[in-house]
Each structure stands twice: as structure tokens, then as C-alpha cells.
Amino acid sequence: MDSIQIDGGIPLQGQVRIQGSKNAALPVMAATVLINGRCLIENCPKITDVFQMQTLLESIGCRTWWEGHSLRIDATDVYDYRMPREAVKSMRSSISLLGPLLARNGEVFLYQPGGCVIGERPIDIHIHAMECLGVDFEEEEHYIHGTAARLTGANIFLKFPSVGATENAIMASVLAEGDTYIYPAAREPEIVALCDFLRRAGAIIEGDGTELILVKGVKTLHEACFRIPPDRIVAGTYITGCMLAGGSVFLGDAPVAQMAEVIKAAESMGVTFQDNSEGIFVQAPERLKTAGHIITGVYPGFPTDMQSMFLAAMCVADGKGILTEQIFENRFHVVDELRRMGARIDLRGDSAYTDGVLTLTGTDVHAEELRGGAALVMAGLGATGHTVVTGCEYICRGYENICRDLRELGARVYSI
Ligand code: EPZ
Numbered sequence: 001m002d003s004i005q006i007d008g009g010i011p012l013q014g015q016v017r018i019q020g021s022k023n024a025a026l027p028v029m030a031a032t033v034l035i036n037g038r039c040l041i042e043n044c045p046k047i048t049d050v051f052q053m054q055t056l057l058e059s060i061g062c063r064t065w066w067e068g069h070s071l072r073i074d075a076t077d078v079y080d081y082r083m084p085r086e087a088v089k090s091m092r093s094s095i096s097l098l099g100p101l102l103a104r105n106g107e108v109f110l111y112q113p114g115g116c117v118i119g120e121r122p123i124d125i126h127i128h129a130m131e132c133l134g135v136d137f138e139e140e141e142h143y144i145h146g147t148a149a150r151l152t153g154a155n156i157f158l159k160f161p162s163v164g165a166t167e168n169a170i171m172a173s174v175l176a177e178g179d180t181y182i183y184p185a186a187r188e189p190e191i192v193a194l195c196d197f198l199r200r201a202g203a204i205i206e207g208d209g210t211e212l213i214l215v216k217g218v219k220t221l222h223e224a225c226f227r228i229p230p231d232r233i234v235a236g237t238y239i240t241g242c243m244l245a246g247g248s249v250f251l252g253d254a255p256v257a258q259m260a261e262v263i264k265a266a267e268s269m270g271v272t273f274q275d276n277s278e279g280i281f282v283q284a285p286e287r288l289k290t291a292g293h294i295i296t297g298v299y300p301g302f303p304t305d306m307q308s309m310f311l312a313a314m315c316v317a318d319g320k321g322i323l324t325e326q327i328f329e330n331r332f333h334v335v336d337e338l339r340r341m342g343a344r345i346d347l348r349g350d351s352a353y354t355d356g357v358l359t360l361t362g363t364d365v366h367a368e369e370l371r372g373g374a375a376l377v378m379a380g381l382g383a384t385g386h387t388v389v390t391g392c393e394y395i396c397r398g399y400e401n402i403c404r405d406l407r408e409l410g411a412r413v414y415s416i
Helices: 022-034 048-059 085-089 092-105 124-132 163-173 189-200 232-245 260-268 304-314 334-340 370-382 402-408
Strands: 003-007 012-017 038-042 063-067 070-074 107-111 136-139 143-147 155-157 179-183 204-206 213-216 225-227 247-252 272-276 279-283 292-295 320-324 345-348 351-355 364-366 386-390 412-415
Touching: 003 370, 012 232, 012 402, 022 038, 022 048, 022 070, 022 092, 022 163, 022 189, 048 063, 048 070, 048 085, 048 092, 085 107, 092 107, 092 124, 092 163, 124 136, 124 155, 124 163, 163 179, 163 189, 163 213, 189 204, 189 225, 232 247, 232 260, 232 279, 232 304, 232 370, 232 402, 260 272, 292 304, 304 320, 304 334, 304 351, 304 370, 334 345, 334 364, 334 370, 364 370, 370 386, 370 402, 370 412, 402 412
Parallel strands: 012 247, 038 225, 155 179, 292 320, 364 386
Antiparallel strands: 003 386, 003 412, 038 070, 063 070, 107 143, 136 143, 179 213, 204 213, 247 279, 272 279, 320 351, 345 351
């Protein structure tokens, strides 16, 4: 898919079912390495990050295959602890294999996953957590090599509640000798999903979803089947699509309980919601009100992954707004492209200051990363005229079929 073509200005009308969560599926896939057997992951999103994680798993001896939207992973024959450099460099989430490989093999050889356009994304917190459990590392410029005769339960203090580091600490300690406390742990729903999967496999974990997690080491884990929960960021993306294009949509399976801050921010801009056990109904106002000041934070705060999409919506709100990004140091890439669509945005330090215009104007824009790309598609839905979004490979990393979903919501959008 080279580009996404959008004829904007058409209010959305329709319903769509929200796909499984990318950020839940990736750590669960990595955690299957802890199990000497077969696991079944249901409702797994068919996105490029999942396909790349499959490649990484197969490079160390796992077998993986699809059964519809279920992914089966057989980690019986994990024979290696090294992954090919090109596979690791192409996806940051390869770092999720750090904990499982150390727990399984007592050794890991991992090329530094490196940063991406939204930030340098170091792994020092991951390394610290592993060292607490007894891992020795030799770090070279391009790779890390970790070894541990035996992983031993420990009290792990994280300097920041990193999502990935919390996940690695949990996965490395489930088979460790003794108890492990992780504090302050990340509280994201994806942490709870990972722990739900691991408990199904026999792990003993308490406190996930809070800042203090206890993992009681067990001798072994067994095969498990797990259903990936719906993706709260994809659901939030389509809410912003409705905010920008207008209209009303129903988002089936939307994980409403995990979206409080997003819903609150949208309501402050005049959006109304009705939720039920099936999902959430979204009604956009004629004109969005200003959001005031939105500040991203760790869960349950306003999610950084929703920042670019809300920035696009704020660009057509009635009045000025401020969006402050506190999690990543370089996550305003979409600003230049939104300005090319007529947005009035002023960047000052970690904040974007918006002055709403009546509508954006369709033009050719380019995505440089996943959520910025999604934001440009949402902006195109509300813009007058035709918008062409290139750089779609980034969008395919997290959205199974954004064009199909948006067409179900009544948008005139297609990919070529
Ligand atoms: C996860 O990334 C998500 N990815 C990200 O989603 C999400 O934005 C992020 O959590 C925050 O919610 C997946 O789950 C696959 P962090 P992760 O470790 O684990 C710094 C998307 O769009 N940090 O919580 O990498 C780091 O640089 C993606 O779906 C260190 O300094 O996030 C960042 O500034 C983007 N040292 C902050 O912490 C470390 O060792 C948050 O990172 C680790 C992180």
C-alpha cells in the first residue's frame, strides 16, 4: 500500500468492530517463549508489528501459524538466544524478548533496538530490572549480551514506570527463584493483559494495574489460550476521526473502561458518548470546542499514543488549545504536515499551541511514524478536498485495515 486517498468533508456514519490490541499482542507473543509447548492467541491483530514479532520468534526456533484471527505459537524448540540484527533493528518491540529469553535460556544476545523518530528510547530501565534479578551484561556499542546462572526474585525499583521494562521484569521473574516486587510498575491495561495470559499459563502475579506488582516465581508454565483485548488506541483514533469529520459512529468492542481520559478530553470538546456492553456510540458536535490544555502522562493519564490524533482535532476546534507531551521527547512530527493542511500550530518546548481554523484543506502529506500517520488520515477525513497520505507502511504497523474500517464508518477512503 503506497498511499491512502481520502475525499474529506463527509460526516461519518456507521459502525465498526475494534481490532485486537497491538500493545497487548506483542508482549503476549514474546511471553510464549517462557512456555515449552503450544499457545493459542485469539483476536490477534494482523498488523506488520505482529508479523515481525513472528519473524523474531521463528528466528530463535519457534513455530507460528495463523488459524483465522488466532495465532498459534509453538515454543517447544527454542534453540537460540540470538536474533538476526536486521529483524531486531526493524522493530523496537524485539526488546520484549529480553526477559523471556533470559528466563528460558539464561542467556540473551540482542542487538540494541535503537530509537525511532519519536525518541531515543533507551533500554537502561530494562537492563536495571534484569540486573536486579541476577543478570550480568556486557554492553557493546551495537549489542547487549546477558547471562544468568539462575534468575533470583528481587525488589525491582524502576526510575520511571516504563511499560516495556515492567513487562520484561514480569516475564523474567515468573520462573525466577523466590518473590519479585516491581515498583513503580506501569499500570497500562496491556500490563494486565500480559499478566492475565501468564496466569492462564500458571504464573502467580498480583497487583498488576497498580504501581506495585508481586510475582511469585514458579517452576514451570504450561500451555495457554488467551484472547487479545480490543485496542484502546485504535478506538480512540476513530473517535478523533468522528471529531474531525463530524457525524456519529458506533465502535463495537471498544474498551471503554480503559479510555476514561480520552473520553473526558473529547467530551470537553463537545463530543457526546453513550456506552453499553457492546461498545460505545460517539456523536460529534457541529463545531469542536477548545480542549483547553491536554497533558500526556502514564496510565491512567491521557495516553501519549493519542497525542497526535487529538492535536489534529484541536486544529479545527473553536479557539486556542495547548497539548503538552511528557512521555516522548520528539513526538510532534505530525505538526509540519498538519500545517501544510492549513493548521495553525506553534511549537514551544514540549508543548504545541493550537489556534483552531474552521476546516483543514486536503493536500499531499507524508507519515513518518505510526500515530502521526493515523492522525493525518483522521485530519484528511475532516479536510475539504482530497488528501493523499504516503508513508502508509508506518500506519500498517498498528492498524489492521484502516481503510476498511473507515469505509465501514462511511468515509470515502481507499488505498493504492
Ligand atoms: C510502550 O512503549 C508502547 N509500545 C508505546 O506505544 C507507548 O507509547 C509507550 O509504551 C508509552 O505508553 C508497546 O507497548 C509495544 P516506555 P515503551 O518504556 O514500552 C523512556 C505505539 O504507538 N524509557 O513506557 O517503549 C522512553 O524513552 C507505541 O503503539 C527510558 O528512558 O514505552 C520514553 O521516553 C509508541 N529507558 C518513556 O520512558 C527505558 O529503559 C516511556 O517509555 C525505557 C523507557
